[in-house]
Amino acid sequence: MNILQVSSEVFPYSKTGGLGDAIASLAKAQAETGHHVTIATPLYKGIHEKFKYLEPSGIELSIVIGRKEKTAKIWQLKPSKNLTILFLDQLDFFERNSIYGQEDDAERFIFFSKAVVQLASLSSPSFEIVHAHDWPSALVMPLLSIHPGNIKKIFTVHNAAYQGRFSGDKFELTGLPKAFFNWKQMEFYNDINLLKGGIIFADLVTTVSPQYAKEIISPEYGFGLEGVFKAKGNKMVGVLNGVDYSEWNTINNRYLTAPYSADSPNSKSVNKVALQSELGLIQKSEIPLFGNISRFTEQKGIDILIGALELLLENGTIFQFAGLGSGDSSLEYAVKKLSERHPGQITVRIGYDTRLAHIIEAGADFFVMPSRFEPCGLNQLYSLRYGTIPIVRATGGLENSIIDFRLGDAIGTGIKFFDPSPRALSEVLDLAITLYHDKNRLEKVRDNGMRADFSWNRTIADYDRLYKSIDHP
Ligand code: ADP
Numbered sequence: 001m002n003i004l005q006v007s008s009e010v011f012p013y014s015k016t017g018g019l020g021d022a023i024a025s026l027a028k029a030q031a032e033t034g035h036h037v038t039i040a041t042p043l044y045k046g047i048h049e050k051f052k053y054l055e056p057s058g059i060e061l062s063i064v065i066g067r068k069e070k071t072a073k074i075w076q077l078k079p080s081k082n083l084t085i086l087f088l089d090q091l092d093f094f095e096r097n098s099i100y101g102q103e104d105d106a107e108r109f110i111f112f113s114k115a116v117v118q119l120a121s122l123s124s125p126s127f128e129i130v131h132a133h134d135w136p137s138a139l140v141m142p143l144l145s146i147h148p149g150n151i152k153k154i155f156t157v158h159n160a161a162y163q164g165r166f167s168g169d170k171f172e173l174t175g176l177p178k179a180f181f182n183w184k185q186m187e188f189y190n191d192i193n194l195l196k197g198g199i200i201f202a203d204l205v206t207t208v209s210p211q212y213a214k215e216i217i218s219p220e221y222g223f224g225l226e227g228v229f230k231a232k233g234n235k236m237v238g239v240l241n242g243v244d245y246s247e248w249n250t251i252n253n254r255y256l257t258a259p260y261s262a263d264s265p266n267s268k269s270v271n272k273v274a275l276q277s278e279l280g281l282i283q284k285s286e287i288p289l290f291g292n293i294s295r296f297t298e299q300k301g302i303d304i305l306i307g308a309l310e311l312l313l314e315n316g317t318i319f320q321f322a323g324l325g326s327g328d329s330s331l332e333y334a335v336k337k338l339s340e341r342h343p344g345q346i347t348v349r350i351g352y353d354t355r356l357a358h359i360i361e362a363g364a365d366f367f368v369m370p371s372r373f374e375p376c377g378l379n380q381l382y383s384l385r386y387g388t389i390p391i392v393r394a395t396g397g398l399e400n401s402i403i404d405f406r407l408g409d410a411i412g413t414g415i416k417f418f419d420p421s422p423r424a425l426s427e428v429l430d431l432a433i434t435l436y437h438d439k440n441r442l443e444k445v446r447d448n449g450m451r452a453d454f455s456w457n458r459t460i461a462d463y464d465r466l467y468k469s470i471d472h473p
């Protein structure tokens with residue numbers, strides 16, 4: 001099939017979270033199975049400098065946005081067989097210091113979606129599938145619906161909490177018929193809601209885990225769009241993301257001090273010492289070490305984590321904690337304070353650092369994800385391969401990918417808890433510490449996780465099947 005993937009993030013060119021990893025690995029896996037895959041994404045600041053081999057495609061588009069006309073010059077890259085990445089170059093919109101959170105995000109991503117649709121219409125042979133992801137690309141769905149042709153439209157929701165909701169007067173920027181601005185289509189309480197438009201106009205919607213597909217039809221997880229999700233019925237399906245193990249592995253990894261694997265796990269401890277040394281933790285291998293790497297948002301339950309660590313400290317429990325993340329400034333402040341009060345035991349680096357992310361994944365004994373919701377979650381999948389036992393709240397993709405070791409040593413890969421509270425998390429942290437000191441059991445659970453396969457090989461056929469199942473619109 002000739003497939004166009006549309007995303008505001010693609011690793012290694014751009015990434016703020018799992019979206020960048022998920023798109024890069026999905027497209028790569030599809031190309032490896034023989035599909036012709038193109039990814040369309042913005043050319044952000046710094047990409048050109050870092051990836052010097054981008055080539056001009058010769059295409060330059062002109063897009064009307066409000067009263068202005070803006071150009072998009074298209075650069076291309078062919079990183080592997082069957083895979084092309086098209087970068088949309090628009091300096092005024094994308095040469096910024098951060099990808100999201102700009103006051104003209106509506107203009108920026110409406111422009112992006114309009115440019116992608118124009119690009120798709122020029123493509124020969126034409127795309128059979130256009131697959132867009134999350135709110136920044138969602139407008140591609142309604143825009144395609146007014147174009148003649150028989151492209152199948154698929155839309156994936158990676159996170160329903162981010163909807164691309166803007167004041168209603170931005171609707172005219174889309175160039176869509178005014179009639180689309182009604183509550184059954186693109187309007188949401190007088191605003192324009194791009195995610196809603198993506199869901200409604202897609203022929204098929206996917207989310208990134210089966211459990212999340214069940215959760216988002218409820219008010220607790222749907223963020224106001226639960227009815228829209230529910231109305232999709234069997235046109236909404238959950239497919240768990242896969243991992244690109246050529247990026248996330250412990251054998252051939254330039255960031256790690258010592259390679260290790262399920263067949264030879266012993267050098268994991270060398271990486272633990274390296275992590276302790278890098279972050280200024282006391283270098284003792286017998287102290288259980290918890291890790292976390294996260295965007296600091298309500299979603300990730302960092303407040304729950306802080307509360308649970310405080311409960312452990314109150315009880316004099318012996319453990320260490322290594323964290324990395326950034327986001328909400330009050331959470332950044334709270335974790336900083338906690339680590340300042342417990343030097344050598346708790347360290348949290350504020351920032352974004354891919355190298356340190358690999359080092360924490362490899363060096364920690366347990367990886368803690370107390371998410372309030374987690375559409376898929378990639379860190380728990382990386383942790384499994386890195387022999388770092390995930391401790392997760394049973395929600396979304398965490399529920400689907402981790403098996404609690406209390407269900408049996410033969411199958412267990414992690415530890416689950418249900419109530420999103422510091423108390424419930426601290427109880428499973430205590431349980432993890434008990435497991436840590438039960439060496440045989442610990443090694444078995446670790447081994448089960450390291451041998452689990454969450455590559456796209458498991459699920460890529462699901463996408464093929466779903467693409468094929470769409471009747472020509
Ligand atoms: P989400 O997409 O909700 O942030 P995921 O678990 O799907 O959560 O993916 C997060 C990805 O972003 C992982 O690859 C993780 O390592 C990475 N990441 C998150 N925060 C940081 C950070 N501060 N530094 C480096 N990588 C980070």
Ligand code: GLC
Binds near residue numbers: 019208377378
């Ligand atoms: C979102 C979700 C995360 C998921 C990622 C990739 O950012 O929060 O759970 O793993 O997208 O699909």
